[in-house]
Structures are given as structure tokens and as C-alpha cells.
Amino acid sequence: MGSSTRPARATASSGASPRRIILLGATGSIGASTLDLIERNPESFVVVAIAGGRDHAALARIALAFRPEFVAIRDESAYAPLKEALAGTNIQVAAGREAVIEAATREADLLVSAIVGAAGVEPTHAAIEAGRDVALANKECLVCAGVPFMRAAREAGVRLLPMDSEHNAIFQALGGADPATIERMIITASGGPFRTWSKEAIENATVAEALNHPNWSMGPKITIDSATMMNKGLELIEAHHLFGVPASKLDVVVHPQSIVHGLVSFADGAVTAGMGAPDMRVPISHCLGFPDRLAAPTPRLDLAAIGSLTFERPDYDRFPSLRLALDALAAGAGLPTVLNAANEVAVEAFLAGRIAFGGIARHVAEAIDAALGNGSAKEPATVAEALGVDHIVRERSRAILAGR
Ligand code: NAD
Ligand code: MG
Numbered sequence: 001m002g003s004s005t006r007p008a009r010a011t012a013s014s015g016a017s018p019r020r021i022i023l024l025g026a027t028g029s030i031g032a033s034t035l036d037l038i039e040r041n042p043e044s045f046v047v048v049a050i051a052g053g054r055d056h057a058a059l060a061r062i063a064l065a066f067r068p069e070f071v072a073i074r075d076e077s078a079y080a081p082l083k084e085a086l087a088g089t090n091i092q093v094a095a096g097r098e099a100v101i102e103a104a105t106r107e108a109d110l111l112v113s114a115i116v117g118a119a120g121v122e123p124t125h126a127a128i129e130a131g132r133d134v135a136l137a138n139k140e141c142l143v144c145a146g147v148p149f150m151r152a153a154r155e156a157g158v159r160l161l162p163m164d165s166e167h168n169a170i171f172q173a174l175g176g177a178d179p180a181t182i183e184r185m186i187i188t189a190s191g192g193p194f195r196t197w198s199k200e201a202i203e204n205a206t207v208a209e210a211l212n213h214p215n216w217s218m219g220p221k222i223t224i225d226s227a228t229m230m231n232k233g234l235e236l237i238e239a240h241h242l243f244g245v246p247a248s249k250l251d252v253v254v255h256p257q258s259i260v261h262g263l264v265s266f267a268d269g270a271v272t273a274g275m276g277a278p279d280m281r282v283p284i285s286h287c288l289g290f291p292d293r294l295a296a297p298t299p300r301l302d303l304a305a306i307g308s309l310t311f312e313r314p315d316y317d318r319f320p321s322l323r324l325a326l327d328a329l330a331a332g333a334g335l336p337t338v339l340n341a342a343n344e345v346a347v348e349a350f351l352a353g354r355i356a357f358g359g360i361a362r363h364v365a366e367a368i369d370a371a372l373g374n375g376s377a378k379e380p381a382t383v384a385e386a387l388g389v390d391h392i393v394r395e396r397s398r399a400i401l402a403g404r
Contacts, residue, residue: 025114168283169262169274233325342367
């Protein structure tokens with residue numbers, strides 16, 4: 001957990017100066033939830049820099065409302081309309097890859113990493129190297145480049161706060177215990193929209209069906225990952241790196257109500273769990289306020305109203321993506337990097353209507369076989385090396401899936 005024993009900085013509620021926040025992925029789902037909480041606690045936070053992908057109108061609206069010093073947009077063709085929308089303000093505007101990195105490395109107390117996909121790796125890594133504490137929503141950072149990414153955080157002495165709900169729940173369930181002393185770490189999965197569907201029905205599920213998540217409202221990529229259950233596989237890889245726990249101690253249990261998010265069991269048989277209503281503002285609040293608690297307008301848990309909580313084992317036959325991720329985690333050797341890149345491109349192809357739902361897992365399996373077959377699979381030593389592998393796999397996947 002980075003250097004979590006380091007004394008806390010001025011905290012959100014201590015009456016000290018407001019905490020300076022950088023928000024990468026401001027126009028997304030996590031971005032919106034983060035801004036909602038900041039807006040409700042205006043004396044505790046100031047947004048110093050924001051970054052987004054290509055929605056210049058949404059980014060301009062956020063900039064006008066929160067008045068950051070700096071706004072970055074990744075898509076260079078969006079620079080002119082963004083600049084125009086912010087004309088007459090003193091907000092600095094820039095576009096392109098370097099601009100997102102500049103946003104990530106501004107002076108701040110906490111960076112919220114909520115860009116989707118491997119696109120988040122480079123700016124988040126730059127922020128760590130610049131000494132920024134990070135609240136990590138972007139799990140792809142750890143799937144693509146886990147070992148060098150965690151090493152960079154250790155070397156920079158920064159704190160990594162888990163914003164993904166399961167990991168945040170586990171962080172809280174650990175209660176300060178050293179993860180090395182635990183017996184098992186369990187994350188729950190809702191099972192997604194196809195939990196009870198047959199294999200044949202899942203194979204040909206439509207985009208609308210796959211985007212219809214029962215419990216969580218999220219961006220499109222993670223929503224498709226939840227439907228294939230790749231999301232749970234990515235989260236196991238994330239937990240392995242974040243908490244330094246071997247794959248053999250990690251487990252998944254399907255829990256359709258999404259009330260218990262993560263559990264830790266100890267050598268004496270005691271189990272602690274992190275629970276809460278399925279609203280991302282719960283873990284986001286925890287990260288923004290840490291080590292204090294923010295008052296958040298999130299739904300309160302009423303267990304008697306819910307009545308029963310149920311649990312099942314995952315079905316690897318109907319959800320082969322979960323098996324692929326577990327195998328990649330066990331094998332190491334850079335296979336999670338390959339898995340992540342191939343999955344991102346396959347999810348894009350599914351959302352664009354070019355491949356069947358079942359084609360996502362088939363493509364990922366084929367990309368892993370290809371990497372094993374040509375002997376190119378090895379553990380990336382640096383973040384740059386991981387991004388190099390990501391790029392090669394991505395290009396290959398695009399070429400294969402383009403014509404479909
Ligand atoms: P989203 O699609 O709603 O938003 C993604 C954001 O990233 C947008 O602001 C977009 O403009 C920006 N972006 C995309 N490509 C970019 C690029 N190349 N450069 C700069 N910005 C870029 O996604 P989301 O659901 O908010 O998820 C964000 C991350 O958080 C993902 O890694 C996801 O796995 C993780 N996460 C999300 C949730 C959730 O509830 N949404 C829960 C847990 C973890
Ligand atoms: Mg999660």
C-alpha cells in the first residue's frame with residue numbers, strides 16, 4: 001500500500017487548507033462521481049487540473065464550474081473548441097499526450113486516476129514519479145504494468161489508495177493488518193447481466209443487453225468487462241499487485257446483490273468484510289477524505305430491507321474471460337499485459353458491432369496463444385516496456401479485428 005505508515009498530510013476536515021486534487025478522466029463515470037463529492041465539500045477541496053479524452057464540451061462545462069488552473073484534452077482536434085469555450089477565463093488549456101502528463105504532474109495533494117484503459121498508465125506513472133499520492137480507479141495500470149508500477153510507487157514513497165470498490169473494501173477490512181499475514185483475500189462479483197444465462201445465449205448477447213448492468217452504473221468498457229467477467233479477472237490481478245498477495249491466496253465469489261464487496265480471512269479463522277450500497281461514491285469518498293471520513297450523500301445500507309445476501313461459485317465455462325485472466329495471473333511473464341491490450345481492442349470491436357459477445361474471450365485467448373507461440377511473452381521490467389508490449393498487441397488485435 002505504498003508507504004502507508006507515513007504521517008498523514010493536512011486532511012480534508014481538519015480545517016487546514018483545502019486539499020488540491022488532480023482529476024484524470026474528469027468527463028467519465030468516476031470523474032462525475034468524484035466531482036459530485038467535491039462540489040458538496042467546497043471548503044475541503046480545490047480542483048487544480050483536469051484531463052479528458054475527447055469530449056471538449058463536457059470538459060469545458062466542468063472547467064467553468066470548478067475553475068481548475070489547467071485543463072488537458074487528449075484529442076488534439078478538440079483543442080480549438082475547448083480553448084474557445086474557455087476564452088476570457090484564466091484557465092490554461094492544452095491538448096495531446098504531453099498535456100495529459102502535464103495535468104498529472106501539477107502540484108497537488110492527490111491525483112484521482114480515472115482514465116479508462118491502458119491510456120491511464122503513462123500519466124498515472126508520471127504523477128507517481130513526480131511524488132503525487134494517487135487514488136487509483138484505473139485498474140488497467142496494474143494489469144498492464146503491475147510490477148514496475150508498484151516499484152515506482154514504493155521508490156517515490158507515494159501512497160496508492162484503492163478506489164475500485166472491491167479493493168477499497170479490502171483495504172478497509174484489513175484495518176491496518178499487514179496483507180502478508182492474511183490467509184485469504186476474496187473479492188465479490190455481481191455476476192453481471194448474464195449471470196443466469198445459458199452459454200448459447202451469452203455467445204450472441206447484444207450490445208444493449210451487455211450494457212444493461214444490474215447493480216452498477218459505469219462507463220461502457222468496464223460495463224462490458226463486467227458482462228464477460230473479465231472485470232473480475234482484472235481485479236484479481238489488481239489485488240495481487242496492490243496488496244502483494246500471491247494468486248494462490250486470492251479468490252472470487254459471485255454475490256448478485258453487490259453489498260459485500262471484499263473480504264479478508266485471517267489465520268485464526270476470523271473474516272472481516274467491507275460492505276456498502278453499490279454506489280462508487282462510497283469508495284471515492286474514502287479515498288478523498290483519507291484518513292478522515294467525508295460525509296457523503298450515499299444510500300445507507302438497510303440489511304433488513306435487502307433480506308438475504310446470496311453467494312455462488314463463478315462458472316468458468318460460461319465466463320471464459322475470468323479463467324483467461326486467472327491463468328495469465330498464474331503464468332505471469334507479461335501475459336496480463338497481453339490479456340489487457342487484446343481485451344480492450346476486442347471490447348471496442350464488440351461495442352462497434354464488429355464481433356459477437358463470445359468473440360471477445362476468443363480473441364483474448366488467441367492473442368495469449370500467439371504471444372506464447374512466438375516466445376515474446378516476458379515480465380516487463382519497466383512501465384515503458386509494458387507499454388511497448390501493449391502497443392504491439394493492440395496493433396495486432398486491431399489488424400485482426402478490423403475486417404470483422
Ligand atoms: P468512462 O468511460 O466513463 O470514462 C473514462 C474517462 O477517461 C473519460 O473522462 C474519458 O474522456 C477519459 N479518457 C479516455 N481515453 C483517454 C485518453 N487517451 N487520454 C485521456 N483521457 C481519456 O470510464 P469509467 O467507468 O469512469 O472508468 C474509469 C476507470 O475506472 C476504468 O479504468 C475503470 O475500470 C475504473 N473503474 C470504474 C468504476 C465505475 O464505477 N465506473 C468502478 C471501478 C473502477
Ligand atoms: Mg470493481
